[in-house]
Amino acid sequence: MKCYTIEFPAGLIDPNEKIDDTAIRELKEETGYTGTIYHSGLATSLDPGVSNCTVVQVSMQIDGDDPININKAKRTDGDEFIEVVLVPIHELLHKLNDLAKDENVVIDSRVYSYAVGFQQSKEFFRSKKI
Secondary structure, eight states, X not given: OOSEXXXXXXXXXXXXXXXXXXXXXXXXXXXXXXXXEEEEEEEEESOTTTOOOEEEEEEEEOOTTSHHHHTOOOOOXXXXXXXXXXXXXXXXXXXXXXXXXXXXXXXXXXXXXXXXHHHHHHHHHHHSOO
C-alpha cells in the first residue's frame, strides 16, 4: 500500500499448525509479546464478493508485568517493518481517528470495527442503570 497500516498481528497458518498455535506464534513474531488465548472465533469471510479468503479472530490476554513480556524481542521476517503501538483501550477509537488524519496511514477495517464496537458498548453500558 506504500503507507503505514495499523493492524492486529496476523499471519498464515503453517502446514499441520493449529489456529491457536498460529495466533501465539504471530503475536510473538510481530510484537515480541507472549499471551494466553481466551477466545478463538469462527472462520469468517474477509470480502466474499472479491475472494474466498477467511480469517479467524483470536483474543489473547497479555500480562505486561510478566518478565517475558518486559524483555520481549520481535522475530519478524527481513521484509517486514513492524512497530508496536500500545494504546489504552478506552483511547483506541480517538487514537485511530487521529492517526487516520495522516495521508500516509491506513487503518485496517478489523481494528477500526473493534474500536467502534468497544466505544459503542462502553456508551451503551454507561447509559444503562445496571
